[in-house]
Amino acid sequence: MGRQPCCDKIGLKRGPWTIEEDHKLMNFILNNGIQCWRLVPKLAGLMRCGKSCRLRWINYLRPDLKRGALTEAEEDMIIKLHSQLGNRWSKIAGHFPGRTDNEIKNHWNTRIKKKLKFLGIDPLTHKPIEEINNDEIKQQVSEEINEKVMPEKTLEYTQEQQNSTSSSSINESNLEMFQNSHTLDMYYPGVEDPFQNWIASPIHNWDLFDYLQDNFL
DNA sequence: AAAAGTCACAACCGCCGGCTA
DNA sequence: TTAGCCGGCGGTTGTGACTTT
Incomplete structure (x- = not known):
């Protein structure tokens, strides 16, 4: 037995x-x-x-x-590793001494997925969403991210979107917008040091x- | 002021491979 | 040999805090 x-x-x-x-x-x-x-x-x-x-x-x-919160460098590394390893969180966590697989998994599900979608990248395949050729979904995602993650940018982005004629420029403007605003304060507004x-x-x-x-x- | 909605994350669930009695 | 446990893993859920209406 x-x-x-x-x-x-x-x-x-x-x-x-x-x-x-x-x-x-x-x-x-x-x-x-x-x-x-x-x-x-x-x-x-x-x-x-x-x-x-x-x-x-x-x-x-x-x-x-x-x-403490994961740094931008750590986030970038997670994205890179995820593109190679998929949802093998323990393997990914192995590259970050002192971080747990649960922590990285949670961070991926709550932050990084949104970030990638916002940049026009499919978090599952790591390919540009436009390759998937579904502008409707992309539009929904952009609206969702602007409303929920970056509400202060919603108006500005909506105007840009109206002026834009090419779909790729949406991603470029998203990227620039994100790079300009991707600080801890974005996620923890008003908190000096979470x-x-x-x-x-x-x-x-x-x-x-x-x-x-x-x-x- | 209170109800409803949203978010982040701690914790649980169920599965799997390896091990052991 | 094999039934069944252990440890590890990834997916999912529950809940408290915070925000919005």
Whole structure:
């Protein structure tokens, strides 16, 4: 017969992790390391399944995680790697020490896909959308991006679009517009430094690790 | 001021290949 | 040999924060 199941799922806690659970998991792993995820929750005193503990550690608690928004250079690298590897997020994440596959996947789905569509590039094939020859969809995408991602540019772009006669000039103007406005402020308007805000939040305070070492280790 | 809509991301689900009892 | 677990992966969903109406 095979091994024992990793968890029976009965009576196990689900949903967002509490600070107390994070403390327990961190404390256990930093003291004992990881031998078997199935045993981690039991030994750490957590009502979670091993899989959930593994995910929490890898995506959130690992001390070597790189925090903060992905840079433009990182985004460009992700796009390049995605064109070669497709949706192999773990392979892509392997090129970014301290970044997780989940983080890169989320960033792709929420930001980069929109960025590529805005530039007239199909995020699946990495080919120009005009090659797909569907101007109607392209029009919808441009409108959607202007409204949702760059609302301050909507009027300006609409006027440009009306003046434009060639479909390729839409992409060129998009590219220029994007290059001129692609700053952190575009995504986090009014926030001086979202990374610093994130660090300063009580849940994400990395003084926690010093605290843990001082008080638990 | 409150309801509705939107967004970002943490967490879960289910599948797969490799491993093991 | 093989049934079934483990760890890893990618897709999807849930939820809290924020924005718009």
